[in-house]
Amino acid sequence: MTATRYDRRMYAVMNDRRAAAVYATVTRRRVLVGAHVVLTVAGVAAWIGTVFGPGYGPAIVVAVLLLPWVLLTGMLNGSTRGLLELRGRMLDERQLVERDQVRALAHRITLWLLVAVVVAAGSYGVLTDEPLRAAVTPVLVGVLAAHWMMPLWVAGLRVKDDLVDDMGDIGEVGAGA
């Protein structure tokens, strides 16, 4: 299938190397993912507070967290070269395999997260005899966020460091000779 202008634009954005130093090493990528997890959890908690709470404080927290969250999301997508953002026709065979593995692993982690949530909610309900109705929506929102973000976190943690290309700019010389 032919790549569209959108595909080419997204490919260029996802392969933009200007911020490459930020996610060049395993440690930096782990820090990025960790920070993204923290911001996501804080943002979702604040959003739940905004919707279900009485004051406007959490709304301000959401507004403050949004920009760094977007920036970190962009950096994580850059570190994966758009593995989860580009259409399949813009990925090569290795990237398609990697995307499938990332999705499968993220699905498995989310499954266990759901199991943990169900067990925790059930235990809480049994032990305290409190109705869980009020907690259903916030928990669902939290699980939805985890389900949405998990592939990006997994992909970010699985990226390997780039190799230094010692051929540099002489790549065209003697190609098939």
Place this chain on the structure above:
Amino acid sequence: MSEQVHNRLAVVRAERKVSRQALAEAVGVHYQTIGYIERGQYNPGLDLALKVARFFGLPVEALFSLEPFQPLTDEVYGRKQ
């Protein structure tokens, strides 16, 4: 379980003075994929292996093998005891 496919892509690429980027563009993959193949972290599909072999003008078994490769100097000159 997938089997480890050995390759001497890095050696041939260095000998021909071809960058990963140039090779990647020639065979239609992301440049990182060439690095993954060289490090043995990804086994290329048959079509990609054939494209790489065609790019270098070599038989595919000169680049990819199920058995570890001998050093090229050993193959050319033989190992001297």
